[in-house]
Amino acid sequence: MALIAIAADKGSPGVTTTAVALAAVWPRRSLLAETDPAGGDLVYRSAAAHGGQLNPNIGMLSIAATARRGLVPDQLWDHVQPLSGGLDVLVGLGNAEQATGLVGLWPTLGHAFSSLADSPHQAADVIADCGRIAGDTPAAELFPHAALVLLVSRTEPEALARVRDRAAALTAKLHGGPRGAAALGTPLIGILLIADPGNSAKLVNQVNDMLVHSQAGARVVGTIADDPAGAEQLAGRRRGRLEKSLLIRSARKVTADLYQQYGTAWTVAAQANQGGHPGQHGPAQQAGQGHAGAGR
Template identity: 75%
Template structure:
């Protein structure tokens, strides 16, 4: 089992929605971790299994306090809360002010996340929502322990250009400066495009051609359907057949493809 880190370069392309959807349909047990240093969103968007609000003080903040005293992977569950629907989540920070208290702890958390897959009790994959990243984002400390990094982007020209540049910079940071050697880099970097379903195949092919031409060690993994109604159903703000939504159907395809393509279950 593995740590899968999701992030974006700029704006709000839908990282949290994508991470939530993937975790909800992941083929094995999953723990969704909100690791955006700017703060988490689920405490405002989603309901706990008991029908009330999620506790903002139980999650990454309480986990970070425990990590200073040493932390075993199984202890992650002590800081997790179940969402309505059963998915376990580590609620994110309340804001960027709290991130200062986690200085130096991000690599520690990344290591513990990656070890949860081998935990004798309660093993699971961790899907980490890292939010927006830049060259000095503290959450980059997680990436060195990830089995796969997925960059989420929309399909407008400026967003594609930005994800290309971010993938290149991230590859240089994680894999070294050699270009065109993506197959050898670890962790691998993939791109998820949030797209209208009717245009997804064409845009994904164009984006892949752009990455290849730029000799960047990243490839488009798949497309997540731009589906506001499905996103509202996912967080409980709208009734409907969530399993039939375009969002969940596209997330299922990605969740099926990623383990086979990248071998993250080995």
């Protein structure tokens, strides 16, 4: 089971940039799902594999009609479009008004996303861009099905205070109350800091100390480089060797660290859920191939 839900508390810390970067370098086949109820961005910014525009009607919008009759994980592929370069994407809603079509379906989507990792046909881990979350966002109904919930934050004092409080609120909702570092619940709530690489190690220690002291039930799992040039390359708006960018190098380290710590547990959980028959995972996406939106 590997649904990775990525979200932020407030502002524009780079949730979409982070989600695209992680999906592009994920160690196994990945599916990038734009699940922000406010609407997605990739359809406006990214070229499809055929060179034209992505179809805004194929993705979360088309799933809204299908899922009411039930949703088998492999049916997700009927609503997927490949970006230029090969990254598979489930295009987000066009606007917040369209989210009414998904009312009551978010748990169904969460189950399908988490189960796709062990499909015997086209297995993939789902990286879900949930956008900004508040207490009543329907995208939070995906979180109980996730292996990991990642909260993206910048490093200004007010941003760190908000992500601490959001982590504590999610811990109370998902795990039933405050937790220290030795009693982190499942799904794990992780913090990804958008930071200057030169100062990241010291900052991670400081933020983790804050999280433990506040019993927020979360910890920092890595840092994504604050790299505007790399984000422009990832979006296809700037030329250059994306695989050498600080953004992609930091995303590779995050994914490697996550899989070193949790990959085995995710695989075992998936096999247990499906009667011990592991799925056949396709090749990992290669950074620099897809031109995906990276603005939020």
